[in-house]
Amino acid sequence: MKNSKYLPLMATFVVFVLAYIICISVFPNMLSTRVAGNLLTDNAFLGITAVGMTFVILSGGIDLSVGSVIAFTGVFLSVILRDTSIHPLVAFVMVLALTTAFGAAMGGVIFFLDMPPFIVTLAGMFLARGISYLLTTDSVPITHPFYSTLQDIYFVMPGGGRLTLIAIVMLVVFAVGIILAQRTRFGTYVYALGGNLTSAQLMGVPVAKTTIGIYALSGFLAGLSGIVFSLYTSAGYSLAAVGVELDAIAAVVIGGTLLTGGYGFVAGTFLGICIQGLIQTYIVFDGTLSSWWTKIVIGLLLFGFIALQRGLMWMSERSARNMRHASAAQPSNA
Amino acid sequence: MAVPTIVRERTPQLIVLAVILALNAVISPGFFSIEIQNDRLYGSLIDVLNRGAPVTLLAIGMTLVIATKGIDLSVGAVMAIVGAVAASLITSGYSLPATLAGALFVGLVCGLWNGALVALLDIQPIIATLILMVAGRGIAQLITEGVILTFNDKPELIFVGSGSFLSLPMPVIIWIVIAILAILVVRRSALGLLIEAIGINRRASTLSGVNSRVILLAVYAVSGLCAAVAGVIAAADIKGADANNAGLWLEMDAILAVVIGGTSLLGGRFSLVGSLMGAMIIQSLNTGILLAGFPPEFNLIIKAAIILIILIVQSPASQTAMANFRANRQTVAVKTESREHAAR
Numbered sequence: 001m002k003n004s005k006y007l008p009l010m011a012t013f014v015v016f017v018l019a020y021i022i023c024i025s026v027f028p029n030m031l032s033t034r035v036a037g038n039l040l041t042d043n044a045f046l047g048i049t050a051v052g053m054t055f056v057i058l059s060g061g062i063d064l065s066v067g068s069v070i071a072f073t074g075v076f077l078s079v080i081l082r083d084t085s086i087h088p089l090v091a092f093v094m095v096l097a098l099t100t101a102f103g104a105a106m107g108g109v110i111f112f113l114d115m116p117p118f119i120v121t122l123a124g125m126f127l128a129r130g131i132s133y134l135l136t137t138d139s140v141p142i143t144h145p146f147y148s149t150l151q152d153i154y155f156v157m158p159g160g161g162r163l164t165l166i167a168i169v170m171l172v173v174f175a176v177g178i179i180l181a182q183r184t185r186f187g188t189y190v191y192a193l194g195g196n197l198t199s200a201q202l203m204g205v206p207v208a209k210t211t212i213g214i215y216a217l218s219g220f221l222a223g224l225s226g227i228v229f230s231l232y233t234s235a236g237y238s239l240a241a242v243g244v245e246l247d248a249i250a251a252v253v254i255g256g257t258l259l260t261g262g263y264g265f266v267a268g269t270f271l272g273i274c275i276q277g278l279i280q281t282y283i284v285f286d287g288t289l290s291s292w293w294t295k296i297v298i299g300l301l302l303f304g305f306i307a308l309q310r311g312l313m314w315m316s317e318r319s320a321r322n323m324r325h326a327s328a329a330q331p332s333n334a
Numbered sequence: 335m336a337v338p339t340i341v342r343e344r345t346p347q348l349i350v351l352a353v354i355l356a357l358n359a360v361i362s363p364g365f366f367s368i369e370i371q372n373d374r375l376y377g378s379l380i381d382v383l384n385r386g387a388p389v390t391l392l393a394i395g396m397t398l399v400i401a402t403k404g405i406d407l408s409v410g411a412v413m414a415i416v417g418a419v420a421a422s423l424i425t426s427g428y429s430l431p432a433t434l435a436g437a438l439f440v441g442l443v444c445g446l447w448n449g450a451l452v453a454l455l456d457i458q459p460i461i462a463t464l465i466l467m468v469a470g471r472g473i474a475q476l477i478t479e480g481v482i483l484t485f486n487d488k489p490e491l492i493f494v495g496s497g498s499f500l501s502l503p504m505p506v507i508i509w510i511v512i513a514i515l516a517i518l519v520v521r522r523s524a525l526g527l528l529i530e531a532i533g534i535n536r537r538a539s540t541l542s543g544v545n546s547r548v549i550l551l552a553v554y555a556v557s558g559l560c561a562a563v564a565g566v567i568a569a570a571d572i573k574g575a576d577a578n579n580a581g582l583w584l585e586m587d588a589i590l591a592v593v594i595g596g597t598s599l600l601g602g603r604f605s606l607v608g609s610l611m612g613a614m615i616i617q618s619l620n621t622g623i624l625l626a627g628f629p630p631e632f633n634l635i636i637k638a639a640i641i642l643i644i645l646i647v648q649s650p651a652s653q654t655a656m657a658n659f660r661a662n663r664q665t666v667a668v669k670t671e672s673r674e675h676a677a678r
Binding site: 062109112113114115116118119120122123124125126127129130131133134137238246249250253259260290292293294295296298299300302303306307310 | 405451455456457458460461462464465466467468469470471472473475476480577586589593599600629631632633634635636637638641642645646649650651652
């Protein structure tokens with residue numbers, strides 16, 4: 001059983017290595033820290049929100065609102081920095097508090113009204129997008145000097161690749177996410193909720209607190225991702241980040257997390273992000289392929305991994321049944 | 335005798351629709367006026383019926399899918415694929431019947447793909463249909479080769495989107511005919527009951543002899559077909575296939591229409607008439623916001639508010655409270671029932 005637990009993660013790792021080998025064999029230039037650095041920078045916002053999505057999916061839920069929350073964060077920051085003299089750091093704290101409260105509110109509705117997360121977060125998606133439209137429908141540039149200071153922070157990796165601040169933020173979020181999932185009580189509760197809600201309740205898991213906490217975490221990370229996105233684009237636009245929730249869900253699934261909840265790893269999501277990034281980089285290097293091939297390949301990967309998960313579950317169910325048969329047969333033998 | 339029951343069951347939806355229409359009439363005094371020009375009805379009300387056609391069609395398929403406790407996220411993408419197929423078939427010289435047959439066939443295949451994932455591979459509906467939602471627009475781009483395929487010189491296909499028959503616009507006729515067919519098929523046979531049975535408990539209905547696999551396949555196939563018809567109408571309406579924007583976010587509108595219509599997302603009961611009303615409510619809202627001169631962005635906030643209200647009304651917690659309010663004796667039963675429902 002231990003092996004089957006890690007099998008989806010292993011499969012993702014193998015796919016990633018194979019994909020990278022194929023990429024390098026076609027375009028040897030892709031084996032450089034420059035490409036790796038750009039890959040991390042370009043997908044930093046997606047990675048951060050995907051960590052939150054991993055927790056949500058581990059608990060058996062889904063959060064469709066993250067793309068809209070990212071757009072809202074960008075618009076909020078750009079409007080505040082344009083119209084007031086508030087320092088960006090203060091604005092960051094304000095927006096993080098807002099998005100965390102927003103996530104917590106959705107978690108509260110999901111738990112107390114006992115409604116499917118899908119429709120609750122769908123309402124959240126409409127609401128966040130609508131509010132950012134109300135703030136402004138233009139693309140507002142962010143020209144605060146503090147932003148250029150932040151954008152100029154980077155480490156030069158051997159080989160000339162740049163590890164930018166936002167890439168570092170993403171790596172830190174992944175590290176914290178892995179610790180939170182594997183080494184804390186909250187993480188255990190999340191896995192318990194996703195495994196079996198009723199058993200979790202009976203075992204004394206504080207379901208209300210945990211549910212609200214999970215969606216608050218997802219809201220917080222979506223807000224952080226919005227900050228990173230605004231650093232990445234230097235602007236806030238209410239139509240930005242449309243469909244990011246789907247990319248994040250895809251990264252989580254490709255990363256080997258079971259969509260019914262209960263099984264999966266934050267580290268797998270990182271691999272999922274890297275695979276998506278690789279596909280994009282390959283298309284950029286190729287130059288003749290259109291960007292919509294990304295969508296098709298991601299769709300195929302999604303199907304492949306979901307089919308793999310189903311296969312694994314069938315196998316484990318069958319072996320469980322065989323074991324039951326074996327134990328049922330034993331008394332008559334004895 | 336059937337009509338009064340429908341009216342009684344759907345009173346909230348009717349009231350909401352009436353209020354929104356009345357508001358529209360206040361905003362724009364000529365809202366209810368309908369006139370005939372060139373043998374065709376014109377007016378804002380007809381416009382609501384006409385513009386609402388894609389969402390209405392999607393809502394018909396979506397209702398049946400949601401009744402089985404499923405969901406179909408791919409309908410918007412299927413619209414884009416079918417629009418692309420229809421446009422490329424007609425521009426490469428096929429006749430209208432061949433084009434329509436091809437388009438519907440592609441929609442059917444998309445629906446069967448979703449149905450196979452759900453019914454045969456036992457994948458959660460959200461995830462199963464997510465695959466086509468993500469990949470679908472890419473496939474549509476593949477068909478149109480990345481451009482917007484226009485067919486300005488093909489009046490026969492454009493007729494489907496903007497022609498008129500019996501002085502009503504074609505899209506209205508199409509959705510009304512399909513709606514009546516769907517209602518007759520599911521409500522005049524046992525099919526509707528079987529669909530609801532699967533939504534309540536798939537395993538129990540399988541054990542009691544319902545062929546749940548075939549019915550699930552059929553339900554998703556119907557959803558794909560409805561999306562195909564909507565896709566053809568949307569493409570014919572703009573005289574071209576736009577793989578990026580055709581049907582974008584319409585899956586959300588369709589789900590909203592179904593939920594507004596009183597179909598529970600938890601499966602097990604559905605009302606096609608309610609979903610049609612839901613679709614009309616959404617469309618009259620859209621039209622009203624445009625007439626009032628508000629930015630269309632207001633739509634999203636209003637939709638979010640509507641979802642929230644429906645969630646509160648539909649939630650097991652408030653249903654328990656309502657039952658509590660009505661009769662103390664029934665409370666225990668409802669509570670255990672809603673708990674069981676939640677645990678499933």
